[in-house]
Structure formats: structure tokens, C-alpha cells
Amino acid sequence: MRITHSGKAMHTSTKEHWNEIYEALDATELTWYEEIPEPSIRLLSECHIxxxxxxxxxxxxxSTFIDYLIDQGFSNIIAADLSEIALGKLKVRLGREKASLVRWVVDDITEPVNIQDLRNIALWHDRAVLHFLLEENQRRMYLSVLKKVVKKGGYVIIAAFSLTGAKKCTGLDVRNYDHTMLAEFLGEDFILLxxxxxxxxxxxxxxxxxxxxxFRRKS
Ligand SMILES: C[S@@+](CC[C@H](N)C(=O)[O-])C[C@H]1O[C@@H](n2cnc3c(N)ncnc32)[C@H](O)[C@@H]1O
Known part of the structure; x- marks a missing residue:
């Protein structure tokens, strides 16, 4: 909730919420900061792409996962986020040369405009995003985009707060998961590897x- 110039109370949008956080803190101060995204790297090493x-x-x-992908020689990287401030910080950290290797998409996964036009994604990586989607229609939209863009035989990495994990992050409620709940969410077309x-x-x-x-999408 914020107060406007006219003195009226106004709900902060999700975009504003995230932009304010990324504006206020350095990436290394974020509670989800990883110097090296080890668990994602471990799962990436199991993908044949x-x-x-x-x-x-x-x-x-x-995320430092983008730095890692660039350093490993991935040449078709897409970084999407609803916060242009977050992506701006990542661009600055990478520097002009590396940043130019990434396709930048500012979009809300629950109200997608650009993300859903992507195709043939070989790897969908989500660390700590799905768990913020509390409404069924938001989860449905996330899944619909995922199914549109991930190619057959493509991989999906999802990391979420576990059932024993935090119930909130940055003041927002989260939905906790275990692997069976994520498998159920993705449905039969995706094999849990x-x-x-x-x-x-x-x-x-x-x-x-x-x-x-x-997960791997069935061919
Ligand atoms: C906890 S952070 C994790 C960031 C990154 N994945 C990492 O591991 O460092 C959650 C991220 O999801 C983004 N986000 C939240 N809701 C979103 C939505 N509906 N669509 C797109 N991005 C969203 C936020 O801006 C934020 O960057």
C-alpha cells in the first residue's frame, strides 16, 4: 500500500513491488542472491541441449545463472522478468559485451505479452518465481505459456520454496511445493527426471x- 500525492491509498502493483526492491538493494543483498547457482548448474548438467x-x-x-550460461558458451539466452530495474542491474553487471548476448524480455508471466511468442525453448529455468503465483488463473497462465514455448523433448527446471520452507518472501505470501506437487502441476506431458x-x-x-x-517434456 502506498499513498499518492492526492493522499489516496493505492495498492502497489506486483511490478512496482519488485522494482522498488531491486532499486533499494544491491543484487548481493537480496535474500535469494547466489554467488554461484550450484543447484541449477547441477540440473543443467543433466540436460542434453x-x-x-x-x-x-x-x-x-x-540472477548469476545468466552469467554462468554466458560463461559456458550458451549463445541463445533469454532473460525475462516483470522488473525492468532487475534486468537493468543484471545488464550493468554483465557489461555491454556480455549483455548484448542476451535477449531481454520485460513481461509478466501471469499477463504475458511477449514471452508467449517465444518458441522451441530447450530449457525453461525458474528459480523462486512460480511460488509467488497464488491464484489459480495465474498458475494456469504460467503453465499455458510454458507449454506454448517449451519444445517437445525440452527441459524444465523449477525451484520453489519447499513444504518446510518460508511462507513469505519480500512480504509476499508464497505457495510451498514438493516435487510431487510440481509434477502434478506440470501434468503427464512432463517426466520428472x-x-x-x-x-x-x-x-x-x-x-x-x-x-x-x-522435468523433460515428452517427445
Ligand atoms: C525471488 S526473485 C528470484 C530471481 C531469480 N530467479 C534468482 O534466482 O535470483 C523472484 C523474481 O521473479 C520476478 N517476478 C515476480 N513475479 C513475476 C511475474 N508475474 N512475471 C515475471 N517475473 C516475476 C521478480 O521480479 C523477481 O526478479
Whole structure:
């Protein structure tokens, strides 16, 4: 809730909420900051994809997973987020040369305009985004976009707060998951290849339990 110039109370939109957070904090101060995104790297190593195939990080924020993909030679990387401030920070960190290797998409996965036009995505990577979608229509839209853009035989990595994990993040409620709930969410077209629990720690040392999952879409 914020107060406008006219003194009226107004709900902060999701976009404003995230933009304000990314404006206020350095990427390394965010509670979800990872110096090295180890669990995502582990699951990526299980995917058989060519480095020129499209890889989409949904809700990429200022994630170091993008740095890793570039450094590994992936040449068709798409970073999507509803916060242009987050993506702007990531661009600055990468520097002009590396940033030019990434396709940048500012979009809301629950009200997509541009993301749904992507096709043949070989890897969909979501760390800590789906769990913010509480409404059924938001989850349905997320799944509909995922099914439109991920190619047959493509991979899906989803990491969410686990059932023992936090119930809120940045003041927003989250929906907690385990691997069976994520498998049920994606449906029969997706085979669960791997999953594990992983406890991340915030920069101040607070444990954050996640569930990490890797799926493959049937060919
Ligand atoms: C907890 S952060 C995780 C960021 C990144 N995946 C990482 O691991 O560092 C959640 C991210 O999801 C983005 N986000 C939240 N809701 C979104 C939505 N509806 N559509 C697209 N991005 C969203 C936020 O802007 C934020 O960057």
C-alpha cells in the first residue's frame, strides 16, 4: 500500500513491488542472491541441449545463472522478468559485451505479452518465481505459456520454496511445493527426471529450504 500525492491509498502493483526492491538493494543483498547457482548448474548438467538452443530464465531478476550460461558458451539466452530495474542491474553487471548476448524480455508471466511468442525453448529455468503465483488463473497462465514455448523433448527446471520452507518472501505470501506437487502441476506431458531438497542461505545466514526439480517434456 502506498499513498499518492492526492493522499489516496493505492495498492502497489506486483511490478512496482519488485522494482522498488531491486532499486533499494544491491543484487548481493537480496535474500535469494547466489554467488554461484550450484543447484541449477547441477540440473543443467543433466540436460542434453546444444549451446545454441534457446534457454529461457523466467523471472531471472539479477540472477548469476545468466552469467554462468554466458560463461559456458550458451549463445541463445533469454532473460525475462516483470522488473525492468532487475534486468537493468543484471545488464550493468554483465557489461555491454556480455549483455548484448542476451535477449531481454520485460513481461509478466501471469499477463504475458511477449514471452508467449517465444518458441522451441530447450530449457525453461525458474528459480523462486512460480511460488509467488497464488491464484489459480495465474498458475494456469504460467503453465499455458510454458507449454506454448517449451519444445517437445525440452527441459524444465523449477525451484520453489519447499513444504518446510518460508511462507513469505519480500512480504509476499508464497505457495510451498514438493516435487510431487510440481509434477502434478506440470501434468503427464512432463517426466520428472530429478529432484532434491536444497537449503540456500540468505546473505545474513538465514536458511531457505527449496525443492529443485528437473522435468523433460515428452517427445
Ligand atoms: C525471488 S526473485 C528470484 C530471481 C531469480 N530467479 C534468482 O534466482 O535470483 C523472484 C523474481 O521473479 C520476478 N517476478 C515476480 N513475479 C513475476 C511475474 N508475474 N512475471 C515475471 N517475473 C516475476 C521478480 O521480479 C523477481 O526478479
Amino acid at each position: 546444444n549451446k545454441d538452443e534457446p534457454v529461457l530464465d523466467v523471472g531471472a531478476g539479477a 530429478d529432484h532434491f531438497d536444497y537449503t540456500d542461505h540468505t546473505p545474513s545466514g538465514v536458511p531457505k529450504p527449496y525443492v529443485y526439480t528437473l
